[in-house]
Amino acid sequence: xxxxxxxxxxxxxxxxxxxxxxxxxxxxxxxxxxxxxxxxxxxxxxxxxxxxxxxxxxxxxxxxxxxxxxxxxxxxxxxxxxxxxxxxxxxxxxxxxxxxxxxxxxxxxxxxxxxxxxxxxxxxxxxxxxxxxxxxxxxxxxxxxxxxxxxxxxxxxxxxxxxxxxxxxxxxxxxxxxxxxxxxxxxxxxxxxxxxxxxxxxxxxxxxxxxxxxxxxxxxxxxxxxxxxxxxxxxxxxxxxxxxxxxxxxxxxxxxxxxxxxxxxxxxxxxxxxxxxxxxxxxxxxxxxxxxxxxxxxxxxxxxxxxxxxxxxxxxxxxxxxxxxxxxxxxxxxxxxxxxxxxxxxxxxxxxxxxxxxxxxxxxxxxxxxxxx
Numbered sequence: 456x457x458x459x460x461x462x463x464x465x466x467x468x469x470x471x472x473x474x475x476x477x478x479x480x481x482x483x484x485x486x487x488x489x490x491x492x493x494x495x496x497x498x499x500x501x502x503x504x505x506x507x508x509x510x511x512x513x514x515x516x517x518x519x520x521x522x523x524x525x526x527x528x529x530x531x532x533x534x535x536x537x538x539x540x541x542x543x544x545x546x547x548x549x550x551x552x553x554x555x556x557x558x559x560x561x562x563x564x565x566x567x568x569x570x571x572x573x574x575x576x577x578x579x580x581x582x583x584x585x586x587x588x589x590x591x592x593x594x595x596x597x598x599x600x601x602x603x604x605x606x607x608x609x610x611x612x613x614x615x616x617x618x619x620x621x622x623x624x625x626x627x628x629x630x631x632x633x634x635x636x637x638x639x640x641x642x643x644x645x646x647x648x649x650x651x652x653x654x655x656x657x658x659x660x661x662x663x664x665x666x667x668x669x670x671x672x673x674x675x676x677x678x679x680x681x682x683x684x685x686x687x688x689x690x691x692x693x694x695x696x697x698x699x700x701x702x703x704x705x706x707x708x709x710x711x712x713x714x715x716x717x718x719x720x721x722x723x724x725x726x727x728x729x730x731x732x733x734x735x736x737x738x739x740x741x742x743x744x745x746x747x748x749x750x751x752x753x754x755x756x757x758x759x760x761x762x763x764x765x766x767x768x769x770x771x772x773x774x775x776x777x778x779x780x781x782x783x784x785x786x787x788x789x790x791x792x793x794x795x796x797x798x799x800x801x802x803x804x805x806x807x808x809x810x811x812x813x814x815x816x817x818x819x820x821x822x823x824x825x826x827x828x
Contacts, residue, residue: 458824461579465571465816472564472571472794472812473554475499479535480556480563481545486536486599489514493535496591499570504577505589513606516591520576520583522827528586528614529826531572532604532778533565533621534595538801552809560797560807565621566591568794568812572819583827585616592778595622598637600742604778608785617755618782619822620791623775625815626768629791630756632780633679634714634746638704640665640725641737642689646698658700659689661732666702668724674717678710679774682717703741709774711746744776745784755788762821763792766814794819 484492496516501508505518516535537558548555556563569589576583588611592603608615623629642665644656666684674680682705689700704721708714722738729736749756751772760770779789794815797807 457579457581458820461575461581461820462817464575464578465820466813468571468575468816469809469813472567472816473809475567475570476559476563476807477547477554477556479566480547480559483539483541483543483545484536485540486594486596488541489536489593493591493593496535496566496570500573500589503570503573505573511606511610513603514593515603515607517607518573518589520573520587520589522583522585522587524584525586526614527616528588528611530588530590530607530611530615530618531569531621532590532592532607532618533569534562534593534603534778535566535591536593536596536599538596543803553806554809555804555806557803557805559805560795561800561805562595562622564795564797564807565793568815568819569621571816572823575816575820576823583823585827587823595778598741601744601778601781604781608781612782612785612787615782615787617826618779618787618789620777620779620789621794621819622777622791623793625793625795625811625818626763627771627773627792628756628759629775629777629779630751630753630772631709631748631774632744632746632783633707633709633774633776634711634780635705635707635742635744635776636714636718636740637706637742638721639701639739639741640704641699641701641739642734643699644697644732644734646696649694649696652696655696656732656734657696658734659697661728661734662687662689662700662702664732665725665728668728669704669721672717672720675713678708678713680708680710680713680717682706682721707776709746709748714746744780747780747783748774749783749788753788755790758825759790759792759822762818762825765821766818768814
């Protein structure tokens with residue numbers, strides 16, 4: 456059978472996967488600037504025989520493997536953006552069994568795994584029953600706000616039976632999407648000379664009061680809910696009362712209701728300080744990742760877990776913030792899992808293990824076989 460041939464081929468793809476991961480990693484792709492990497496991935500999709508390969512308006516790389524039956528569709532998503540700016544030097548370092556580079560595992564490895572899946576299915580002569588849609592998604596990281604998967608689900612979501620995200624650690628299954636709301640708060644005030652205008656409203660002082668009160672918000676440990684003021688900036692000199700300041704606020708929860716509650720509290724604090732200090736506060740939503748999930752015993756989770764068990768992997772299940780958030784929020788079953796192991800994610804010295812790569816690709820082939828019924 457061609458699927459057996461595909462599994463055999465996957466077991467021989469370790470070196471290919473490493474080299475493809477390095478090629479992808481060496482193409483800079485910050486969120487919102489993924490076009491060059493998307494163009495490369497779309498070209499590889501075309502080379503490996505997919506139809507309708509293109510880069511869409513969101514900088515997604517898209518290709519389709521048509522099925523013989525039609526009807527339902529399965530969508531595979533591997534995000535192609537990174538947390539690193541264009542100026543980040545990409546220097547790949549290798550030693551036996553390991554590779555280091557910014558973004559090497561998250562998610563150059565996932566994108567390479569998706570391309571490897573396409574290649575071995577085509578090389579094995581496998582023709583699916585259902586349409587397989589492959590998307591190298593943009594905007595998964597940071598303030599990308601999942602723009603790529605949002606666009607993909609808008610375009611292809613009708614008739615999709617499930618979504619498989621290729622991202623994260625091999626052996627982990629994320630089946631619940633952690634929702635997030637991200638706010639940029641711009642504070643403006645009268646300002647003035649620090650001595651001559653002492654007592655005038657200060658954007659920095661008012662923003663500091665906001666932050667101090669936000670830090671006292673009580674959130675439940677279950678369902679897990681968090682908040683963080685991650686970036687602040689303001690003022691222009693030590694002897695000037697600040698006329699402007701801004702901050703970025705991140706709020707997360709696995710429960711949409713709790714997420715709404717914490718945002719309501721944050722906004723109330725901002726309004727209170729705005730009125731008391733006679734400053735102006737502008738609140739902009741810069742990130743909106745929907746929450747949603749499927750139970751740990753859902754048939755899709757069990758399917759992937761069974762595959763991992765057959766491959767000798769120990770499964771860890773949990774929640775995460777991934778491309779799967781969007782289909783899960785739409786009521787479409789989705790899981791996210793990786794193709795290899797590694798560490799130091801989102802750091803310039805990020806690394807991956809080469810040895811598990813072939814197993815990770817076998818996992819993808821086996822998942823395709825069990826879903827394509």
